[in-house]
Amino acid sequence: MKPIASLFLVALFAAGPALSDPIEGLWRTAPDDHGDVGYIRVASCGNTYCGVLERAENQQGEAIQPDTLGRKIVWNLKPSKSGEYEGRIYAPDRDKEYMSRLELSGNRISVNGCVLGGMICRNGGHWSRVQ
Numbered sequence: 001m002k003p004i005a006s007l008f009l010v011a012l013f014a015a016g017p018a019l020s021d022p023i024e025g026l027w028r029t030a031p032d033d034h035g036d037v038g039y040i041r042v043a044s045c046g047n048t049y050c051g052v053l054e055r056a057e058n059q060q061g062e063a064i065q066p067d068t069l070g071r072k073i074v075w076n077l078k079p080s081k082s083g084e085y086e087g088r089i090y091a092p093d094r095d096k097e098y099m100s101r102l103e104l105s106g107n108r109i110s111v112n113g114c115v116l117g118g119m120i121c122r123n124g125g126h127w128s129r130v131q
Contacts, residue, residue, distance in 0.1 A: 023049055023077065023085060023104055030111070030125025032093035035059035036066075039130060040073050048087065049077040068092045074100060089113045089124070098122065 021044070029038045036058055042051040051074040056064050068090075077087035080101075089100035091113065098113025098121075111124030 021049065021079075022083075023102070023109070025129055026054065026131040027051070027109060027127040028130050029127050031059070032091070034093055036064065036093070038073065038092075040127070042074065042077075045075065048075070049085065050075040050087075051077075053092075066092060074102070077102065091122070091124070100124075 023042050024044065025042060027040045027042060029040060031037055036056055038053050039055045040051040041054045042049055050072050053066075053068050053071050053073050056066050056069065058064050071090070071092075073092070074087055074089045077085040077100075080086045083104045085100075085102045085104070087100050087102075089098050089111065090096070091098065096115070098115055099118070100111065100113045102112075103110040107129035109127040111127060112121060113124055114121040
């Protein structure tokens with residue numbers, strides 16, 4: 001009986017990473033209006049996904065300490081169809097929140113956000129996977 005239980009536990013732990021959603025991980029944002037980039041850690045937040053600003057760099061690649069470190073940048077992300085997620089996004093460079101649509105393709109996310117019922121939209125560029 002012990003070998004079967006051990007085999008079950010090994011299979012369960014080996015399957016763990018395979019069960020994570022492809023959007024989970026550390027993502028490097030596109031440069032903002034000031035040329036700064038952020039590193040967003042996306043993880044499960046209950047039955048949705050959210051992403052927190054883990055670190056930031058200026059145009060020269062030097063670490064900076066913006067007020068938004070530790071803040072949720074994306075939240076309430078839900079898969080809408082294969083490879084797409086919808087939720088909310090905060091743009092620190094403009095201090096605005098948007099309805100967001102993220103399109104995942106391999107190790108890249110295309111980010112878009114809209115306000116006023118989709119009448120005014122902003123292309124947030126592409127994020128690339130770091131981890």
